[in-house]
Amino acid sequence: MSLLNVQALSLTIGATQVLKSVSFDVAPGEILGIVGESGSGKSMTLLSTMRLTPRGAHASGAIRLDGEDLLAKSEGEMCTIRGQRIGMIFQEPMTALNPVQTIGHQVAEMFTLHRGLSAREAVQTAAQHLAQIGLTPDRVPIDRYPHQLSGGQRQRVVIAMATALSPKLVLADEPTTALDVTTQAGILDLLKALAQRNGAGLIFVTHDLAVVASLADRIAIMKQGEIVEEGPAPAIFRTMQHPYSKALRAAATLSPHTRVPKNANVTPILEAVDVGVSYQSSSWKQFGRASHTRAVDGISFKLVPGEVVGIVGESGSGKSTLARALLGIGPVTHGSVQIGGDDFATARGTKLRAIRQRIQVVFQDPYGSLNPRLRVEALIAEPLHLLDRRPSAKERRQRVETILARVGLTASDADKFPHEFSGGQRQRIAIARALILEPKIVVLDEAVSALDVSVRAQIIDLLRDLSERLGIAYLFITHDLSVVRALADRVLVMHNGRVVEEGPVAQVLAKPQHAYTQQLVAASPDLETALAERERTGVSA
């Protein structure tokens, strides 16, 4: 008998039909991957199973866990099922954890609440459990707070909470999307091991085909609230019929970058010489020796006009700190950054504004990088502030409309608010804002990481096109090697604040020299590689 049997599950929220007759089974020890883009209903499927759907939602059909229909359970009964029999892992570990409680306390709570252990026993059990999950007390003491941990460690805490009571079913909603590749690989291995060890069923929801390709026993592809295709993995990749599945697969395999490399002898537009950023930690320990954390250490590189350089590294590698230093919004404690021959550190007034015009930025999260209370016109026009002569309202409008057209939006979009757009469209707005001053360099800080695969492919095409037409140099900061492969000419691999390897993309990715780069390349999920690997080892459903 299957562990979880979902039959003809439909869900409406208000007048919107979110799920349409979704049916699937999960056997004990099986890993089901649900793949789809945002809004496809994959998260709602999980939330329905947990009976955690938002207010006003109405579910019909049946969700049977060990033959018991969860839809017929009362809220009180569900409270004992959640955590004990179904565990859930969320995408963003920072928000899934209570920031004011220690991780030990939060895991221990599972045992005091559901197992009735005393506080002391619960903490001991929690410590053991965390150690099994890979958070040993010598590295991560249990009295740490969530913000003191790295993203991967936090996600391990969330997994520890979800699996604390050895539930028979674990639901994972994009558990690795917010994580680095090497961290992701660790978490994926952990989830796989947990499923095998405990014989628990695992539903793994993701937008990334490459992730499930190496992990799942079965894959279901969702679109607009329906499962359009389902089958055993990896066989399903050969037999895919539905046009949407095919499109998704095509989008997951970004075509590699084919451009004539830029001439390195041109005067560089950006030159970083021995850049270092260090922070003095904790000002409260007045009597101890002030300790400095070197977030960025001795980085030197050049960027020539029109060149695309990828900076790859995990979170904490210092790539975002470096980006801020280059953008002139973060400190540079050592070395110098020259942009078009001028340095942020020494420039003031008009000169400073002139430098700022040369370098702009697009951030990762198009939901966070646009002020929700401003209209698109005001958002895009913000950098115009840097011009010595402020454009008139009419000119401003004209420039906004021109740039909107360039990023594939329409003139009427200028009057809308950010919430009226999808994630991909918002990222186009953010790109428009970065381009309105026709900068020489655009820093793309994980600019496509938060987007759906098909949207990502479109944005990458847009970026390629803009770079070729306008001769903009990109500094592409990412953890995603496939994006680097698709866009960059050269790549810098950062680890612990230093550049450990540098060179043309094809060369570095094909023959990584440094141990860390090798690890990174090996951990990077790549659909074709994952499939080839599975074919080779003969792992199948």
Place this chain on the structure above:
Amino acid sequence: MTTQAARRRSNLTPGFCVGVVLTALIALLAGVSFLWTPYDPTLILIESRLLPPSSAHWFGTDHFGRDVFSMILQGARNSIAVALIAVGIGLLIGIPLGLWAAARRGWVDEIVMRSNDLVFAFPALLLAILITAVAGPSAVNAILAIGIFNVPVFARLARGGALSLWTRDFVLAARVAGKGSFAISREHILPNIANVLIVQGTIQFALGILAEAALSYVGLGTQPPSPSWGRMLAESQTFFALAPWLALFPGMAIVATVLGLNLLGDGLRDLLDPKTRVER
């Protein structure tokens, strides 16, 4: 759009509606008192003293023969004026201070916030009594005394909200666009914390009304002959057994105003902040 409108409507709780009606009613009464009161609230007519409520004097008369209804109308005006200006002082000084502290951090932040702590450390009403006792009892001093205690409330709130916004990407984007901390605070931070500030404003307004009543009750607020709810209550004490309406009506006026403003504030919070939208 329609679903959004529907969601908004569903958040119009009965409490919020009562709050709106009460607040509007008090504001209306205060407004009317500028144009018209049944009698001159300062007119002393000893022969018609301590009259119970009747059709001629809706709320009766006090021991000087003054019309209580007229006094309540004009008292509303005084109470609202004092509380409003006091909240205004808090908003106008507190918000810029909070935004400044959040924008500059470091020693500016320390100085601003520690000064706030200092003000917070004093029992508000006691110090207000001290200020009015030293500077002399008057409505202006009452305003200042109440206003000073509103400053740290808004400074803390503004700083807290602003701090979390300063790390957001859209603020970073504005910095890349060369905006200074003043422009960012004004264009990006303030509109995003306006909700909480408005809500806190209504709550502080209610507290201001109460504080004004308390100061006037001990004779340190609005001075005679200007009518004030707090002083009316104080004066009614002697005649409570004889003329209970003298305590009843100003008391009810204070309760209605404070209740109305609190309900309004709670309702506004639910309405403006999607995170606290009630699940019903």
